[in-house]
Amino acid sequence: MKISLEQHLRDYAASFYNGQPENDRNIRLKIDHTFRVRDEARRIAAAELPDPAERSLAERAALLHDLSRFEQFARFGTFKDAASFDHGDRSAELAAEQHLLDDLDEAAQADVLDAIRSHNKLAIPGTLSERGTVLAQVVRDADKIDIMPILFDYLKHPTNKSVVLNLAASPEITPAVWDDLAAQRTPPHAELRTVADFVSAKLNWVYDLNYPTSRRIFRERGYLETLKDFLPHTQQVETLYRAASARLAQ
Structure with a gap:
């Protein structure tokens, strides 16, 4: 039986656990963040996007926006892109490599990948399609909203310096x-x-x-x-x- 995208993400994240407390807590941090961003994107899209198909694509992009974060921390011990790789670009690569969008038509795949790629950039590129721009906007907003409580938890209990890029x-x-x-x-x-x-x-x-x-x-x-x-x-x-x-x- 084909597993859901949510289960795939849980299994993929779990493959990066290695028993080291610093590594494992940061893998957990990002998989928990992934699902909360999905929930925030769903909330924003329900209020702002009238098209159900567009709402579904926004949710998909939100689930995949940080797909590369597990590899990033396991390989480099940091979430700092400048010391590793651009996690938006790499997350889009992984989504394609793992065939996580194969059920979508070509245009929808391109728009979701563009949204993933663009979510961490200073600004959304002007080259995206109208729908791709909308998806990127939803994911960027949802990502920002969920980063806040993660940051506040660190500021109250400053133990995991990876949250603030060391x-x-x-x-x-x-x-x-x-x-x-x-x-x-x-x-x-x-x-x-x-x-x-x-x-x-x-x-x-x-x-x-x-x-x-x-x-x-x-x-x-x-x-x-x-x-x-x-x-x-x-x-x-x-x-x-x-x-x-x-x-x-x-």
Whole structure:
């Protein structure tokens, strides 16, 4: 009997367990994240996408968006793409190699792969089809929403530094990151030097939430306020927070 995609993912993730606590907890972290992102994508798509077929494709893309994360941590001991590989590109490769989209027509396969490939980029490429762009938007929003509680858990109990890409545990925000934040841009990972950089960058994620439902979820769960609480209590941070709050209200 053919197993479900969900069971395939569980089995695939389990194949990377090796009995080492650091490895195994990070494999668990990513498989749990995968299913929560699926759930968030389902919630966003139900509210924002009128076409049931499109909603189904968004869910599929969400399930596969981090397919390469297990290999990434097992091989390199990090989730930092710059020290390993681009996990969006590699996840799309693996989805194709493992024939996880073979039941879809060619156009649908291309759109789902494009959404997977694009979910971790600073911006969605303008070369995607209209449907591929929609799928990417849903997955990116769902991914951002679920990363928040993972980050907050680390900030309360800072034991798994892989969550913050092994950045320096410093409350300082570096000048290059400040420049991006002030311009309402999300700083690229290559600029991040400190945990404060990592946390402050998430404030500007609100400008890249594509749907009113996503912004409502972010707002109702109090994510922006929690981010602010973990940052230096300065006028600069207060200014960033107020601007981000205004965006969430839209």
